[in-house]
Amino acid sequence: MQDFAKILEMAEKYKDDMTKFLRDMVRIPSESCDEEKVVLRIKEEMEKVGFDKVEIDPMGNIHGTIGHGKRLIAYDAHIDTVGIGNRDNWEYDPYEGYEDDEIIVGRGTSDQEGGMASMVYAGKIIKDLGLEDDYTLVMVGSVQEEDCDGLCWQYIIKEMDLKPEFVISTEPTDGGIYRGQRGRMEIKVSVDGVSSHGSAPERGDNAIFKMAPILQELEELHKNLITDDFLGKGSLTVSEIFSTSPSRCAVSDGCSISVDRRLTKGEDKEYAMNQIAELPSAKKAGAKVEMYVYDEPSYTGLVYPTDCYFPSWVVEEDDESVQAVADTYKKLFDKDPRIDKWTFSTNGVSITGLFGIPTVGFGPGAEAQAHAPNEKTWKEDLVRCAALYAALPKVYLSRT
Structure with a gap:
């Protein structure tokens, strides 16, 4: 039986580490096709906290693995960002950013390097508390999403043969659990x-x-x-x-x-x-x-052409993946979650829309912050998401 209070306690303990890591990523400009430096920074953090394996695939996506079990689960955070737009609209330097006790400001904080910060420290919590089980958890930092959502996962599924039972998207969900989106x-x-x-x-x-x-x-x-x-x-x-x-x-x-x-x-x-x-x-x-x-080349030089078609997708609310996330949320936070959908598009267009693998969204930050000047996220969001990401695999296994 998992000690959910202990998981929350550990997530809170690592709030400062997640904040520092996120601010380091924000300081590295990483627009689509120029993510190499931020990928290397993520690799450094994954290795520091004790991931079992860290690899960069030929497209440039980073894969951090926890565990060696038979059940395959994946988490995804795209780690490219849009540009800053009109600099005059920013109150703070978009790359140096700003923080106080509650928020972190900077390009990519909500969309969506905050998700990567929570993922990595969920991995550390799993290691610290011995939460490994008969699962292998692959945490992906994906590239080129802002230019061509889902391209990275077309490559990962078809060329890397990574086919998890479900994927958690760490795109911002305003505290809710998301199970679909319109296509484009x-x-x-x-x-x-x-x-x-x-x-x-x-x-x-x-x-x-x-x-x-x-x-x-x-x-x-x-x-x-x-x-x-x-x-x-x-x-x-x-x-x-x-x-x-x-x-x-x-x-x-x-x-x-x-x-x-x-x-x-x-x-x-x-x-x-x-x-x-x-x-x-x-x-x-x-x-x-x-x-x-x-057909733009990734930062590694790989060209992987695709039609600019990104289908709509919905995962039914009674699907075990959605229910496992909702169950984990209730056990951690002692309340029912809001289950909803994204307004914008995500890598789920490939994961679920093209390949039928369920995608469930739960990520720090807010949709309205995406692509906006003075983009921000909330430190408590990082904590809550890290806790849920750490607790989820064992809850899912216990249900299936």
Whole structure:
């Protein structure tokens, strides 16, 4: 029988260590495709606290292993961040950050290097309290999530053959347990025109004008997308527009737009692309509708191309993975958890959406802090998450 009070006591004991580790990670700029230095810092901490094995795979993801049992469980924290945006919007240096008794400020604190700090010290608590059992726990620090969510786990599952019974995502969950999210797609819509001199536009065929009614119909399409009771409504927005022309004194001969499409339950890539292709304006203009492909090299130089399609996913509330997390939460904190979903997208798009392995979210920080200036997380969140991550494997084994 686990001593849950002792686990909480140990997590509180390591609050300062987690804070220092998180602030060290924040000080290392680690945008997508430039994570090598923060990965090496994580490797140092995993080795210091006594992980059984620490490896960096060919893509650059770091895998820290605790235990040698037959049951395989994984935890995931993506350790890349977005940029800082307008520096004038930050009250503190986004990389040096700031802390007081309650919060830690800096880029990546909530999204989501805080999850890595809690994971690593959960490993130390497991070692300190002898909580190993017939399980192997692999804690992954994954790369390129901000650029292409789920790419890392496509690689990990298909190329590294890591197929756990379930995965805990340590993305921020505002204190709740999350079991799903809408999916998303990055779609490109293009129309061709014919250039002519700007003084005689009637001689050409202006691609920008041909795109205009498509934009209007997309705006209307957004209002009529389907809704799911749990995940909510599908959505779309036009995020970018590009055009080509021989000069500023000529009719445009090409126009393209990028569409950010959020997919609710029941929507997939064919459905979403056909909706656009079948718009009257798109058919009239002969528009080409296609998915973007992500093929940027990781910091190791590895290129692993994938379509920019990230399916929606839901793990049923009665699934043993969700129930084990809820049971652990109750045993530690003596109250019922809030079980909900993410607004944004996570690596679960691959883990669950493509491969059917359950993903359950429980992570320090808040969704609203993601990508925001003056991003922050809470020290008590780090403590609570470390405790739950340490206690969960044995609870899960006892239930299954």
